[in-house]
Amino acid sequence: MAKNVLGGDLQPCSADPLTGFYRDGCCNTGAEDLGVHTVCAVVTDAFLAFSRAQGNDLSTPRPGFRGLQRGDRWCLCASRWQEALEAGEAPTVVLECTHATTLEWVRLEDLRQHAEPPRPEPPRPEPPRPEPDPR
Numbered sequence: 306m307a308k309n310v311l312g313g314d315l316q317p318c319s320a321d322p323l324t325g326f327y328r329d330g331c332c333n334t335g336a337e338d339l340g341v342h343t344v345c346a347v348v349t350d351a352f353l354a355f356s357r358a359q360g361n362d363l364s365t366p367r368p369g370f371r372g373l374q375r376g377d378r379w380c381l382c383a384s385r386w387q388e389a390l391e392a393g394e395a396p397t398v399v400l401e402c403t404h405a406t407t408l409e410w411v412r413l414e415d416l417r418q419h420a421e422p423p424r425p426e427p428p429r430p431e432p433p434r435p436e437p438d439p440r
Contacts, residue, residue, distance in 0.1 A: 345402035
């Protein structure tokens with residue numbers, strides 16, 4: 306299994322919208338992924354405008370693609386995230402879902418400074434209580 310930037314197993318980034326170079330929901334990469342789509346980002350309006358200005362319009366719907374909206378998770382190119390960082394427009398990232406290859410392009414310290422807070426664990430249901438003995 307692929308590793309994330311924290312050294313653990315790479316976790317899924319998003320199934321809705323379905324992301325990843327391989328459209329498998331994960332920020333996996335391989336030799337054919339020339340853009341290195343490895344950063345699981347939570348996109349913002351500011352980032353979407355920045356990306357559009359750079360020539361990559363991620364917010365306009367097209368056939369087979371609904372367009373991204375603020376709050377969507379998406380596997381970004383590591384170099385584009387770094388560009389956005391340098392421009393002051395970097396979106397937050399989900400570290401557990403960001404592929405370790407990202408560290409060839411981006412410093413872990415920068416990713417940590419833009420890390421999305423972990424999602425709280427859902428409460429565990431209480432175990433069923435035994436019925437009282439009617440005797």
